[in-house]
Amino acid sequence: MFIVFLILLFGFLALLVYYYFLIQQRYQYFNQRGIATPPFNFFFGHLKTVWNHPSHHRQLENWTKQYGKIYGIYEGTHPILVVSDPDFLQEVFIKQFSVFHTRLVTMLDDVSSNLGFSTGSKWRRQRHVINPSFTAVKLKAMSPLINGSINDLMDKLLEHSNIGDEFNIYLYYKRVTMDVICRCAFGVDIDLQNNPNHIYFQKVEELIGVHTILKSPIYKMTQLVPETRSILARLYLAHNTARKYINTRVLPLISSTKQLDESAFAWLLNRLHTIVEQRQKTPISRKDLLQLMLQAMNKEPNQNTAEDDNKTNHWLSKDEVIGNTVAFMVAGYETTSTALAYATYVLAKHPDVLKKLQDEIDQLPIDNDDNTNDEKIKEYPNYDTVTHLSYMDMFISEVLRMYPIGNFTLQRCAMENTVVQGINIEKGTTVYADIYSIHYDRELWGPDDPYIFLPERHKTKRHPMAFMAFGAGPRNCIGMRFALIEIKMLLTRLLREYTILPGEHLEIRFQIVARKLRNTRVLPLISSTKQLDESAFAWLLNRLHTIVEQRQKTPISRKDLLQLMLQAMNKEPNQNTAEDDNKTNHWLSKDEVIGNTVAFMVAGYETTSTALAYATYVLAKHPDVLKKLQDEIDQLPIDSDDNTNDEKIKEYPNYDTVTHLSYMDMFISEVLRMYPIGNFTLQRCAMENTVVQGINIEKGTTVYADIYSIHYDRELWGPDDPYIFLPERHKTKRHPMAFMAFGAGPRNCVGMRFALIEIKMLLTRLLQEYTILPGEHLESNFNIHEEIAIVPEAIWIKLLKRET
Template sequence: MLLTDILLIFLVTLICVYFFILNSRYLYFKQRGIPSPPHNFFFGHYKSIWSSPLLTHQFQQWTQQFGSIYGLFEGTRPLYVVSDVEFLQEVFIKQFSSFHSRRLPFILQKSAGNKVHLLSANGEKWHRQRHIINPAFTSGKLKLMTSKVHECVDSLVNKLAEHCDQQFNIYLLYKRLTMDVICRCAFGVITDMQNDIENEYFIKAERCVAEDLEKNLLIRLGHLMPWLIPFLTYIMIGQILFKRLMHKFIPSIEEMPRFWLIERLRYLADIRISSSEKSETKHQTDLLQLMLDATTRDQVKDNMAKRLHFDEVITNIYLFMIAGYETTSTALAYSTYILAKEPLIQQKLQREIDQCPESDNEYDRVHNMTYLDWFVREVLRMFPIAPQAMSRECNTTTVVCGHSVELGSVIQPDMLTIHYDPDLWGPEDPKIFLPERHSVPRHPMAFMPFGLGPRSCIGKRFALMEMKMCLVRLLRHYSIYPGDHMEEKFKLKDTLLILQPENVYVEIKKRSL
């Protein structure tokens, strides 16, 4: 027998074994008695996932058909889609140590050394970062930032005066507001994006958010053939380095937005450190300074649990910038959409705001408005901002509510089903916008727009403060009405993590006070 024949037989055998192993993976849910929609060989359920215009709605449809716990395959990787709150309570809280990782595109998980931020960090690295950064979001620290938020909202209110009695897309103004807030409160740069429409921070951040890694061909190939990920990682890193090198030698080629922002943040941090070394007094009260106060440029080791590496500061400030401006502006957009549709609720809010006199302690004032709090909660119940960001990856094989969950499997909450479950949110119809439903205690897992458990959103209190301060000022001065084509242009769309409307066209009128 010729050597070529032997090699051919070996190759055919190898392929057969590969396909046998691949096919056996699709028995995962059947062996566990968990229902699953029909899948495609090799692709699993990715063809349906990739072709779905709104994946969150597709999850809802499958839940109605297959129940509160069902299985999907990302290639061959098992994905549990769950709306059973007892199961999720085990995953997010009681067995958090077995589910402390997020499901992210592989290139985000491959960040090396100290360039890992809270979203992509896992295990001890995540725990150390979270422990150090948490104090930056206490109520005391947030109160120190209210004046900066107030100034940004002032700029928005002044800009809205130009749009009175006109129909316009208020979502764009909210994006500019929240980017102003992030620039001032995160790293102390004073901007006025309501008027400076060509601001580079805003343009670069918009381009970063617009990049959907899940549509990248190499990312998709990695999902289908995980054993290729080391090789694909080298290719993607090579592409990035080539683009950066081209920009370096040919400046007319634009720098990649992510790296433009990171380098700018690094420059600002270096200036801050240099200034603080020359003066013992620190004049800034922002997230950057709070993190720099607990920073080292040495290699971070286990025995330095109270220190962040300088690179970790930069990547986390970048994360807060991108995530903070997009999520909060989207929540404000949804809030305005509801206010335009529900005039009676708007009037209730305005009465509460009018009865609460303005004071210097703006943080406590907005947080003591009960109906406003119910309203914001109801907005986030009906329109959860980041439903796909709540996934958890299993870090060790375990049993959850009688179900054996294998290492590497992913748990994806079906947040829309949970937030619209009549057993959790009745007796009133959950499809009706009713802020008063939040006056009654609910199951601890029934409301999860910011996630739950140790890995819930660290910026939750900051986002709620910003939202409430904006809504109070807006409704104190204006009333909101639906634009002629508000519903038509509202259309929802999925990005990598955010579920957002395309536009929110409204009309505002000055109130007579």
Template sequence: MPFELTIWLSVGAVLLAILLIVAFVRRKHSYFVAANIPGPPPTFLLGNLGTLWQASHYFRQLESWTHQYGKVYGMFEGTAPIYVVSDVDFLEQVFITQFAKFDRRKPLLFLLPGQEKRLHVFDANGPTWRRQRYILNPAFSKAKLTQMLPLINGCVDEFVQTLASYADENVDVDVCPMYFRMTVDTIFRCAFSFDTDVQRNLSNPYLTRYDDLLSVDARKLFFAKLATALPALGGFILQIFMRLFMLLHKLNKTFSFVHFPEMPLLWLLDHIGEHVIRVRTEENEIDRVDLLHIMLDAATDQSIVDEEAHCDEDISTSARTPIVKKLTINEILGNVFIFGAAGTETTANILSYCTYILATDHEVQQKLQDEIDANIDSNVQSPTYEMIDKLEYLDMFIKEVNRMYPVGPIALTRLCMQDTTIGQYTVKKGTVVQVDPYSIHYDVDLWGPVDPYKFYPERHATKRHPLAYVSFGAGPRSCVGIRFAMMEIKMTCVRLLKTFTILKCGKRESNFQIHDRATIKP
């Protein structure tokens, strides 16, 4: 073929490829316009990611678009269409009524090669998720929590003692890192089955690795951005990047003289894996009720084949499709890891926000102290589950903190698995529904008549829409650890208020800043 013709053909092929890409992106970006759904105009390729990456807070940006476009609008992450929703009836359909069609979250970017084996309940889907949840739900029951309470109490004891030493010296304290250490300690005792020194030893490697892991807003990492904007290309590069880190991790382990940078995730999975196997070997010697031992009771070395089930089936009865009541050791390791990630900073942040309110609202603090004094004898050092459960104002106080300061909205997504209709909207398979929690939690129609911007625990005495409070999600896939978290938060507040009065100090930010990490942190 003559040289010139080859050049022209190549130029033609490139132009055709460009035209096809442009047409493809345009067609994708016409999704919401065609459905007559408003939303911020997408830019070529990135969609609305440019604005989201620049925004100081992802969820405040969603809220501000809600003000502009309404309770149901469309945005694009790259070419992926996302419904952003604060219409609670729409969300009730997604999270509860039509759960079978929305039984999973937006896929996570950081799935390691080979991680399918270690999938935990947060990432698992379909029948595998259903089986894991079936085993885990009772692990967080009231009966089991009552048995775990001494472990939680031990951690709170240590926290209160440390705080008392600061109070004796009359110095100002930043309680956020202290709460984080206390919640890590609690998860270690209840999910890892070991008592650690994390509240005193700030360089405990598990503590620092979890802190590193959670300090990142994964959406803002370079490879994550690439993978979101260009899923085919970015996803491939992300996999190479992950494999490279896995190789460096292997080299670190094999040769003591090399110290390559490593992902905290890999270090944690490795160490938790060894730990789970060790605990399993010693299992018969230890009579201890905790999440790890409950999961080990269901452990099997066989591989499990999950039968396809209807995801709307009630998990607690499993009437139509029988569930294998087993977890593989890899799944147990995965779940221990996820409890460490999902159950520490979330709880610590809520405790920090609680402390902020206590320090700034003395009327609320006094009401709480009065309720505690009226219901719990001053000689009782470690209250029981029943004593804590009776404190109604405390319950409303913590719910109000969660309403005003939702900490885990990153998890509030659902992926549509089957074309469906919700009210006037047709939602297509593959589309993501993202909750806009601030618009819901500050909606006067849902939370009035008292101004939702006012801290007012009593508003929780009124029955609200089932989707008006989304701090722990909703429906069958809501937070499995809610009871655990609420108990830990309540126990800490009671012990705190029985011992101290919280005062604000000069270093307090006048209007504190929130930070987007894996959770929303004060």
């Protein structure tokens, strides 16, 4: 036995030694070729530096300054050539494309079938099938869809311009580009401008945000030990499949609400699976990208007969259709909205450029768009109109030269041994284009300083690899024409009506504030970019600081909470005189005013909206309860609200009216009993040693209230089963601590009455006009999870207008 153990141990050690020497040998790659490489760590290579730097490409640019136009780095042990020599790149991206037709193979290739990650013939076939989706004819047909989404954006901008406030336009750009891609890619109208928390948007944000798979430990492991790639990808897929199975097959048997979290990626794939299946069952005639791909899917070649090559090449599998639709959602939304944000930032800084653009736009002919029957959309700038904008073209190119976006994808992997400009490149080596160094290279972009924004520099013919914002060669960005048309149509409409001016914080916070300029063009706007992100908390504190200062400078008579706190702030006691206790106790510091306003924003928004969401969920499930509520509401007296001069608002249910709703009161209590929200705060810490019911409690000990156990306790809430929704149970007097949704005692929720009035007024108006019906996804997407509050994922319902 001992001998077996020794042999195993020896074998293991020998393997380790072998692996050590293998790694050492791999690290000779650049040395042997005389290529410079920055210092690196054993096993990690340069990954630690890359992971820890906020911008991958800024890090590459820094190294290029030190090590020249061609140098090497190691991703783990994998050799990567970082290049900013345009001739070398032309060789790799274009002339030797047959060798370099693939990006570095990662676990994403095993996880999703789409253009971006796939390799070899799989990529070629998909590209061949999808390319025609982006021809001029197809894009023309999509332009009314784009204009429809721009209309929604323009409505929102008008609201801001009427108020004259400061706001973040990047958010609106994100919404419009997501709207456009959902309409054009798979024919779903999500109306994000009016529905900003749409689940698709959240999931895509999650997919590309902090939870992106690229930052996950599993992905990093595959970077360090590429040999684990396939197995970890399979594990990842199996894990998602298991969760889906449990969510759809197992949990519904146990509970109607509990669901396991799916990763955003898996969630999107599953959702699109359903859409594709629906489209297959009931085909519709839409000119979207999904439709074009579905046509290719139906042409699946018969494996048993000798199909001609053309047919085999014109086919997409179902997984590819789904994978590419997700890819379009991700690639088509984030890139285009960010390009628009940078464009807005530049326009705010360069009024001369803005003026030239507006002059060009004002000269545009008004073409009638024949691709739509909508008379309003017919007259907006369409595909044909915006092709006349030569200055706009140069402007967008200059924006993307100075602020390139899709840099991570600018890479090619050698699929055979080859030689490029005298350098031996082994199969498997990857070449990264260092886009910042290229886009700011004086030799490529001079004689004018490349750090100056100058659209006219694009009049001069440059090296074919000088501009790489959309990549280069046969594997460049497939959505380029789509993105450019969208950006041009949007900017044309925006600049026709508005002028963008810089705000005070433009440089510090990348924000632009509105000021009126011309009669017809007033624009308020802001573009925020990722580089200078503040934490949300710091951002809110700073913003409120400004508001408080403005209010102090120019007091206004408003009956809001801030005003009440400001009055208290003005009563600051004089430290040098003996103020009476009453005055000292009625004072708030400026930081307290600001801090409490933030607290009200957070506590007052998430909790109340969640309570409303749960209430709606319950109403969709219990038509009998809904009916009782509506009957009660229909009996309401119509009080006239004396607190407003607005004649319309006067007649809506107000504070006094909704105090008559006793069934509503019980209903809300029952909702919050079954779905308590703010549980995290239900705790008290002993500030002295004490004894509670015979238990010695030391100073510093915390007591948590277990609200779920209390709210579902049969002794406290019986005799009816506490798991049944029954508003009437609140008629019975219960233990004073049986209901803890708003906490208890002197430190209970200070906003309780505010929240209850808001919920009652809103539900009253909603139910006066509508009946709530369950949507198909009501149960499957309810998914309660806990963040700071305990929240549902989504409430899918239908509304039925009531007869008046």
